[in-house]
Amino acid sequence: MKSLITGIKATGQLHLGNYLGSFKQAIEFQDSYDTYLFIANLHSLTTNHDGESVKQLSYELVLDLLSLGADPDKATIFMQSDVPEHSELTWILSCMCPMGILERAHAWKDFKQKGLRDPNLGLFSYPILMAADILIHQPDIVPVGSDQKQHLEIAQEIAKKFNNNYGPTFKIPKELITLTKDVPGIDGRKMSKSYNNYIPVFGSEAEIQKAIMKITTDSKGIEEKKDPESCNIFAIYKLLGNSQQIQNLQDKYTAGGVGYADLKKELLKLYLEYFKTAHEKRIELAKNPKKIIEILEFGAEKARKNARQNLDIVKEKTGV
Numbered sequence: 001m002k003s004l005i006t007g008i009k010a011t012g013q014l015h016l017g018n019y020l021g022s023f024k025q026a027i028e029f030q031d032s033y034d035t036y037l038f039i040a041n042l043h044s045l046t047t048n049h050d051g052e053s054v055k056q057l058s059y060e061l062v063l064d065l066l067s068l069g070a071d072p073d074k075a076t077i078f079m080q081s082d083v084p085e086h087s088e089l090t091w092i093l094s095c096m097c098p099m100g101i102l103e104r105a106h107a108w109k110d111f112k113q114k115g116l117r118d119p120n121l122g123l124f125s126y127p128i129l130m131a132a133d134i135l136i137h138q139p140d141i142v143p144v145g146s147d148q149k150q151h152l153e154i155a156q157e158i159a160k161k162f163n164n165n166y167g168p169t170f171k172i173p174k175e176l177i178t179l180t181k182d183v184p185g186i187d188g189r190k191m192s193k194s195y196n197n198y199i200p201v202f203g204s205e206a207e208i209q210k211a212i213m214k215i216t217t218d219s220k221g222i223e224e225k226k227d228p229e230s231c232n233i234f235a236i237y238k239l240l241g242n243s244q245q246i247q248n249l250q251d252k253y254t255a256g257g258v259g260y261a262d263l264k265k266e267l268l269k270l271y272l273e274y275f276k277t278a279h280e281k282r283i284e285l286a287k288n289p290k291k292i293i294e295i296l297e298f299g300a301e302k303a304r305k306n307a308r309q310n311l312d313i314v315k316e317k318t319g320v
């Protein structure tokens with residue numbers, strides 16, 4: 001059976017971009033792939049130094065994934081810090097990783113460009129922990145959004161370096177970016193927590209409505225015909241609707257007589273409908289925190305077993 005892994009940093013609310021860019025695929029694949037899904041809580045420490053917040057955000061993300069269909073009977077769902085083998089491999093890989101690779105990483109260059117004073121070492125070595133997350137589980141594919149492409153290439157590069165020196169050890173994972181374009185945010189730029197232009201998947205109805213009503217559009221009046229292809233509302237609608245729904249909305253744009261506020265209401269309706277089952281499931285799951293802890297313990301045990309086997313081979317080869 002082929003396998004896949006993907007992780008998410010606990011830095012805030014899960015948004016539509018995170019879901020469509022990465023977890024949707026991973027969850028769909030859990031039936032046919034040996035699937036590993038984890039919360040990258042150690043990665044969160046690069047930017048979040050509030051312990052309570054890291055803990056809470058990490059827990060919320062587990063609820064999110066389970067509500068969206070991640071199934072602990074099929075997928076291995078775990079917290080990164082519960083599998084210390086990831087951290088152990090990180091050190092070994094950091095001794096194999098030239099500094100130059102990390103200096104060229106876009107994310108690091110962005111941090112530096114923003115003039116971040118006194119950046120921590122974790123921000124710089126972030127891709128090595130991510131490489132360890134991936135390589136230790138020997139996955140065939142890693143579903144991520146396009147902004148993670150370079151991180152994955154770094155993992156591939158480190159794996160090749162290791163294999164060249166110690167002989168074939170790591171599988172070179174492939175990426176899986178099924179959306180050719182990033183999910184756009186409410187201002188038309190890539191949806192991202194850092195731009196604060198996102199629509200949360202599990203916000204309250206009021207929060208979701210607020211985000212959708214803020215979508216930027218041109219200033220065409222109600223009666224005017226509108227261009228769906230250049231409209232941010234339509235761009236998001238297209239990602240969620242079926243072909244009939246998309247056609248119907250497109251007709252409203254081209255016929256004229258429908259204002260942007262109404263088009264946003266159409267999107268809101270579809271959005272709430274799209275995530276209705278997940279919202280209901282989340283309310284149920286949240287009532288039973290003990291069960292969530294059990295799921296994570298079970299996942300960590302499975303993940304550790306797999307990670308340990310691979311780490312033992314690495315330790316044997318590196319002589320430690």
Ligand code: ADP
Pocket residue numbers: 008009011015017018019020021022143144145146147148179181182183184190191192193194
């Ligand atoms: P953010 O940019 O909001 O901080 P993260 O860095 O936490 O998002 O991303 C988590 C996952 O979601 C990654 O695989 C990332 O590539 C994917 N992702 C984030 N934003 C988008 C987007 N707008 N479109 C597609 N995928 C995205």
Ligand code: TRP
Pocket residue numbers: 005006007008009040043129130133134142143144148151
């Ligand atoms: N760096 C990823 C992000 O910011 C999260 C992540 C950490 C990850 N380790 C991973 C994703 C391993 C895929 C595989 O979204």
